[in-house]
Amino acid sequence: AQSVTQLDSQVPVFEEAPVELRCNYSSSVSVYLFWYVQYPNQGLQLLLKYLSGSTLVKGINGFEAEFNKSQTSFHLRKPSVHISDTAEYFCAVSLRRGGYNKLIFGAGTRLAVHP
């Protein structure tokens, strides 16, 4: 069975510091990988995705992630965070079956940026 593990449930960090949110997945087949962000009392917004090609993916708001097939990881990074980055971040894998896909989500990582 496929699964997604986000290794940290909460990550506190000071403003302008770098941050890494970790994501590992398990799957016996090829997957697509996504990071979504959820601001308080809002829906999920796509940050970035890996479908194929370059393993370093750049997304919105200065975030990037690197797909590492050998380590089955897709960690999210930002070199300098802002207060406005405070949110919950979800890693997800997509399994393709018969022309449609299903997303499997990790439990989420709550990023708290302090001044």
Add this chain to the structure above:
Amino acid sequence: NAGVTQTPKFQVLKTGQSMTLQCAQDMNHNSMYWYRQDPGMGLRLIYYSASEGTTDKGEVPNGYNVSRLNKREFSLRLESAAPSQTSVYFCASRGESTDTQYFGPGTRLTVL
């Protein structure tokens, strides 16, 4: 372009009551999904619809039914609400060309 819309935004039910959560998308997507979000558990798939006229169970379908009314609309029904169904419900649709799911703003449901 509204994207994915959901109604209502909030709802409080008593145990045993029924209700339908509405979802609509204006992106001409074939695939639509219903998820529930609970603290510490991420989002879990309840039901999905690969195309108009088809629906399939996801990870946690018990206690729910769905209807794919047309290509735009995908509703979720709770026939007899239980406190365990207290959650935030998200609808999503998938763009085939981008292979990406787009989410609505959510419905926060409390069952007393």
